[in-house]
Amino acid sequence: MLNPNNVTVSVVNQPHFIENGALEIPMYQVLDEQGNVIEGAEVPDIDKETALKIFDTMQFVRVLDDRMIAAQRQGRISFYMQCLGEEAAITASAAALGDTDMIMSQYREHAALHYRGFKLDQFMNQMFSNELDLGKGRQMPIHYGTKELHFATVSSPLATQIPQATGYAYGQKLAGKKECTLCYFGEGAASEGDFHAGMNMAAVHKVPCIFFCRNNGYAISTPASEQFAGDGIASRGLGYGMKTIRVDGSDALAVYHATQLARKTAVEDNAPVLIESCAYRLGGHSTSDDPTGYRTKDEEKQFGASDPLVKFKHWLEQKGWLDAQDEQVKLAQLRKEILAAVKVAEVIDKPAFEEMFTDVYAEMTPHLLEQMNELKAHIKKYPEAYPVTSGRID
Amino acid sequence: MAKINMLQAINSALDITLEEHDNAVVFGEDVGIFGGVFRATSHLQEKYGRDRCFNTPLVEQGIIGFANGLAAQGSIAIAEIQFADYIFPAFDQIVNETAKFRYRSGNEFNVGSLVIRTPYGGGIAGGLYHSQSPEAYFAHTPGVKIVVPRNAYQAKGLLLAALKEPDPVIFFEPKRLYRASVGEVPDGSYELPIGKAEIVKNGEQVTVLAWGAQMEIIEKAVEMAEEDGISCEIIDLRTITPWDYETVVQSVLKTGRLVINHEAPLSCGFGSEIAATIQEKCFLYLESPIMRVCGPDTPFPLIHEKEYMPDHLKTYEAIKRSANY
Ligand SMILES: Cc1ncc(C[n+]2csc(CCOP(=O)(O)OP(=O)(O)O)c2C)c(N)n1
Ligand SMILES: [Mg+2]
Numbered sequence: 001m002l003n004p005n006n007v008t009v010s011v012v013n014q015p016h017f018i019e020n021g022a023l024e025i026p027m028y029q030v031l032d033e034q035g036n037v038i039e040g041a042e043v044p045d046i047d048k049e050t051a052l053k054i055f056d057t058m059q060f061v062r063v064l065d066d067r068m069i070a071a072q073r074q075g076r077i078s079f080y081m082q083c084l085g086e087e088a089a090i091t092a093s094a095a096a097l098g099d100t101d102m103i104m105s106q107y108r109e110h111a112a113l114h115y116r117g118f119k120l121d122q123f124m125n126q127m128f129s130n131e132l133d134l135g136k137g138r139q140m141p142i143h144y145g146t147k148e149l150h151f152a153t154v155s156s157p158l159a160t161q162i163p164q165a166t167g168y169a170y171g172q173k174l175a176g177k178k179e180c181t182l183c184y185f186g187e188g189a190a191s192e193g194d195f196h197a198g199m200n201m202a203a204v205h206k207v208p209c210i211f212f213c214r215n216n217g218y219a220i221s222t223p224a225s226e227q228f229a230g231d232g233i234a235s236r237g238l239g240y241g242m243k244t245i246r247v248d249g250s251d252a253l254a255v256y257h258a259t260q261l262a263r264k265t266a267v268e269d270n271a272p273v274l275i276e277s278c279a280y281r282l283g284g285h286s287t288s289d290d291p292t293g294y295r296t297k298d299e300e301k302q303f304g305a306s307d308p309l310v311k312f313k314h315w316l317e318q319k320g321w322l323d324a325q326d327e328q329v330k331l332a333q334l335r336k337e338i339l340a341a342v343k344v345a346e347v348i349d350k351p352a353f354e355e356m357f358t359d360v361y362a363e364m365t366p367h368l369l370e371q372m373n374e375l376k377a378h379i380k381k382y383p384e385a386y387p388v389t390s391g392r393i394d
Numbered sequence: 395m396a397k398i399n400m401l402q403a404i405n406s407a408l409d410i411t412l413e414e415h416d417n418a419v420v421f422g423e424d425v426g427i428f429g430g431v432f433r434a435t436s437h438l439q440e441k442y443g444r445d446r447c448f449n450t451p452l453v454e455q456g457i458i459g460f461a462n463g464l465a466a467q468g469s470i471a472i473a474e475i476q477f478a479d480y481i482f483p484a485f486d487q488i489v490n491e492t493a494k495f496r497y498r499s500g501n502e503f504n505v506g507s508l509v510i511r512t513p514y515g516g517g518i519a520g521g522l523y524h525s526q527s528p529e530a531y532f533a534h535t536p537g538v539k540i541v542v543p544r545n546a547y548q549a550k551g552l553l554l555a556a557l558k559e560p561d562p563v564i565f566f567e568p569k570r571l572y573r574a575s576v577g578e579v580p581d582g583s584y585e586l587p588i589g590k591a592e593i594v595k596n597g598e599q600v601t602v603l604a605w606g607a608q609m610e611i612i613e614k615a616v617e618m619a620e621e622d623g624i625s626c627e628i629i630d631l632r633t634i635t636p637w638d639y640e641t642v643v644q645s646v647l648k649t650g651r652l653v654i655n656h657e658a659p660l661s662c663g664f665g666s667e668i669a670a671t672i673q674e675k676c677f678l679y680l681e682s683p684i685m686r687v688c689g690p691d692t693p694f695p696l697i698h699e700k701e702y703m704p705d706h707l708k709t710y711e712a713i714k715r716s717a718n719y
Contacts, residue, residue, distance in 0.1 A: 078519045079519070129696055129697040136697075137696060137697030138521065138522060138693070138695045138696055138697065139521045139696055140519070140520065140521040140523075143521075156479070156521075156522070156523035156524070157479070157480060157482070157483075158480075188451075188452040189452060191451035191452040191453045191456070192452060192453050192454075192455075192483060193453060193455050193456075193483060194483070220423070220428070220431060221426075221427070221428035221431075221449075222423065222428075222449045222451075222452070226426070226448075226449045226451075227451050227452065293427075293429075294427055294428045350697050351697055351698075355695075355698070356690070356692060356695050356702065357690070357692055360692050360693065367661075368690070368691060371690045371691060372690075375690065378707070378711065379701065381711075382707050385700070385705070385707055386700055388697060388700065388701070389701055
């Protein structure tokens with residue numbers, strides 16, 4: 001029989017409700033808890049250089065996160081968010097992309113940005129809101145973005161990037177580029193209306209976009225069990241008519257392979273793909289959060305057993321690609337570099353006073369110019385009240 | 395009577411309401427066992443159960459749509475939007491639904507038992523998206539009332555009144571004062587009037603008006619101005635819609651001068667509405683142009699937050715300009 005939407009459906013003569021849970025979506029996994037390849041698992045084609053770059057990036061963000069949380073506690077930066085437990089999901093997915101594919105992130109994906117080539121000092125400049133920050137010190141720490149590396153500037157309002165990714169990808173298709181957009185978001189953000197809008201439009205307009213959902217079990221304090229009643233986000237992809245896969249997000253090889261295949265579909269078939277990557281958020285939501293208020297240490301321990309770095313490292317060592325000795329030296333070096341970079345970034349001048357008024361529009365309006373000049377005169381009158389800018393006004 | 399902060403005062407108002415009314419429900423992102431990211435709803439789930447206080451999925455349009463339905467059914471719907479900056483996904487539900495439920499149905503239905511609580515304002519290093527003061531967008535919408543408390547005592551009394559109000563209310567909470575504002579607050583129930591401004595201090599030469607977190611800013615500015623011998627009258631507007639122009643008019647008829655302060659950007663901020671009305675009603679009594687000390691017409695910047703804020707120094711300068719015009 002033909003549906004009103006022109007699709008042929010089969011007919012049954014008994015009322016047949018499909019039970020919730022009738023559709024089981026399995027999780028693709030390559031590595032076991034220790035990091036051994038599971039028998040029969042399809043292992044991606046990955047060269048040594050890429051594998052090591054993924055590992056180095058994961059290691060980098062692990063150390064960076066640790067150091068910056070300490071820096072926040074010391075009052076050197078106001079805020080921080082870590083990706084503890086999700087390093088493989090974020091890094092390996094970014095690694096499967098082309099260099100000019102667009103990335104639209106939520107906020108916990110600085111590993112993808114580092115993989116792309118964002119340097120330590122660039123991270124620091126943003127977090128310390130100094131004049132070298134590409135965002136001109138306007139946004140809170142970790143709101144990175146760079147046109148050069150095709151990484152859209154983070155926006156705090158959740159899920160807004162999802163329909164934007166659809167539109168960006170449509171533009172890529174129209175331009176005839178063999179490129180795609182990858183959009184990261186959390187399982188919490190997937191509850192927003194923008195998720196529905198973006199996913200549906202992507203499927204309808206057949207855009208080369210990979211929707212990468214990081215299901216880490218929590219949205220701040222809200223557990224996934226209070227976020228949705230289904231078994232995850234993956235099942236929704238099918239509802240939109242979208243190719244979908246669920247992967248173990250603590251398994252760098254599974255994530256890498258799934259994203260590689262998704263990219264092929266996106267770019268070659270101009271079709272969106274949904275990837276639900278499952279990896280527990282091992283740390284607090286942010287430095288403003290204390291998870292002891294809503295979850296147990298036992299629960300954290302249980303999920304903490306599956307460390308993406310440990311697993312991937314084990315696999316690399318088995319391949320003979322990693323030297324444990326070298327790693328110790330590299331780690332110590334990295335810690336030193338990060339500390340040094342903090343010291344450099346925190347004493348660099350803050351953005352000039354005028355930057356408060358630029359970029360509201362392409363050209364400053366007369367109205368804004370007047371407000372800027374009035375404020376300038378005021379600051380000159382009370383220089384000690386505005387230490388960030390008073391020394392820099394002529 | 396105990397000395398408590400604004401969060402505790404709000405928590406107490408919610409507690410009293412849940413205790414008194416079996417059909418009162420508190421919901422929003424993270425308000426359940428965690429008690430909200432600012433802890434305004436602490437212990438409410440423990441005390442009243444998951445049916446009466448719960449986490450919603452992360453969807454503001456859903457929260458307010460749900461709240462509209464729940465209030466239309468007759469329950470007392472107390473919805474939290476985690477930050478006022480994140481109220482915009484619910485803009486349609488508020489502007490087209492909450493505000494028009496009664497009017498469009500010929501008063502067959504209403505959502506008068508709805509209160510939307512949301513923390514607003516800057517001064518906490520929140521940058522673009524944890525600092526905004528969006529009251530003017532909603533003040534442009536007939537059908538929804540807007541209330542902003544300035545301290546712990548006001549917060550409890552105004553929230554309890556908002557919950558009894560027969561119209562839907564958006565209750566903007568000055569988050570920078572959540573813990574900073576500590577004062578004597580009665581343990582039991584009491585109400586402060588909605589739609590009534592308060593003259594916080596009498597004076598003769600300049601009327602200085604604000605609401606919410608900016609009250610302590612104008613009080614500081616007035617202290618400075620009075621040292622210069624300028625006598626100021628201080629008004630806390632408290633309710634944005636419907637605003638108490640009678641009180642402001644009476645004051646300006648006496649002083650002949652008005653300085654308005656708000657954090658939101660200058661253009662089309664609620665100060666514009668106040669200025670327009672006062673010049674209509676007090677034209678021949680005005681001794682100087684009505685002055686507005688507001689945020690500039692830019693997004694809220696992180697690093698230049700101090701420069702952005704309409705602080706006591708800017709207000710003090712405006713008071714002097716007004717007095718010496
Ligand atoms: C529209 C909107 N509502 C609320 C918030 C506040 N908020 C910031 S992060 C967050 C939780 C997000 O959870 P999830 O999407 O699962 O991502 P995760 O933090 O787990 O990576 C919330 C509620 C926001 N930033 N934007
Ligand atoms: Mg999450």
